[in-house]
Amino acid sequence: AQSVTQPDIHITVSEGASLELRCNYSYGATPYLFWYVQSPGQGLQLLLKYFSGDTLVQGIKGFEAEFKRSQSSFNLRKPSVHWSDAAEYFCAVAGTNFGNEKLTFGTGTRLTIIP
Amino acid sequence: DTEVTQTPKHLVMGMTNKKSLKCEQHMGHRAMYWYKQKAKKPPELMFVYSYEKLSINESVPSRFSPECPNSSLLNLHLHALQPEDSALYLCASSHTGTSNYYEQYFGPGTRLTVT
Numbered sequence: 001a002q003s004v005t006q007p008d009i010h011i012t013v014s015e016g017a018s019l020e021l022r023c024n025y026s027y028g029a030t031p032y033l034f035w036y037v038q039s040p041g042q043g044l045q046l047l048l049k050y051f052s053g054d055t056l057v058q059g060i061k062g063f064e065a066e067f068k069r070s071q072s073s074f075n076l077r078k079p080s081v082h083w084s085d086a087a088e089y090f091c092a093v094a095g096t097n098f099g100n101e102k103l104t105f106g107t108g109t110r111l112t113i114i115p
Numbered sequence: 116d117t118e119v120t121q122t123p124k125h126l127v128m129g130m131t132n133k134k135s136l137k138c139e140q141h142m143g144h145r146a147m148y149w150y151k152q153k154a155k156k157p158p159e160l161m162f163v164y165s166y167e168k169l170s171i172n173e174s175v176p177s178r179f180s181p182e183c184p185n186s187s188l189l190n191l192h193l194h195a196l197q198p199e200d201s202a203l204y205l206c207a208s209s210h211t212g213t214s215n216y217y218e219q220y221f222g223p224g225t226r227l228t229v230t
Binding site: 032034041042043044045046049051090092094102103105106107108 | 158163205
């Protein structure tokens with residue numbers, strides 16, 4: 001069964017500073033990997049995804065993530081955060097077996113931005 | 116139109132009431148999902164519909180009854196709920212196909228309170 005771990009429950013970053021949110025996954029083969037963001041009181045929005053190929057993927061809102069098979073990681077990065085990036089971030093993993101249409105979410109990392 | 120709409124936004128119901136949550140999308144997606152999200156937790160999958168047929172039921176109690184009357188609509192009928200069922204209920208949709216299932220578009224959710 002697939003699983004995902006987000007080690008950081010809460011991260012505080014100054015506006016304009018760089019950001020890295022950590023995500024580690026467990027799956028027997030190469031998984032599908034995702035980052036979703038949830039603003040307060042809202043649904044989730046897909047930031048970026050990795051299926052195969054180039055291990056550095058670009059997403060919306062200036063985010064990128066790097067798939068590292070050797071470390072079973074898929075960390076999310078942004079070079080300069082904006083106050084509007086304050087939100088909950090969920091890493092998610094999915095199996096590559098057809099018929100298993102299930103995303104498994106991590107427990108989330110809450111991002112606070114300070115001026 | 117890349118929007119998933121959910122009504123109502125908020126719902127307060129007693130334990131003996133019957134109510135329904137509604138979800139609608141017009142993106143041509145043929146897979147639709149119900150998730151339950153408790154405060155400070157990740158979304159938990161409840162049901163998946165694919166081509167208007169129930170394909171996944173994550174052992175959800177029978178007091179939750181999903182319905183997919185057509186490819187654009189998804190309902191969740193609620194009956195005899197318990198206070199612990201209070202949560203944010205999220206609807207999502209996606210295209211079908213192995214990787215497409217996981218690129219999900221979420222609605223803003225219905226905040227349900229059971230008294």
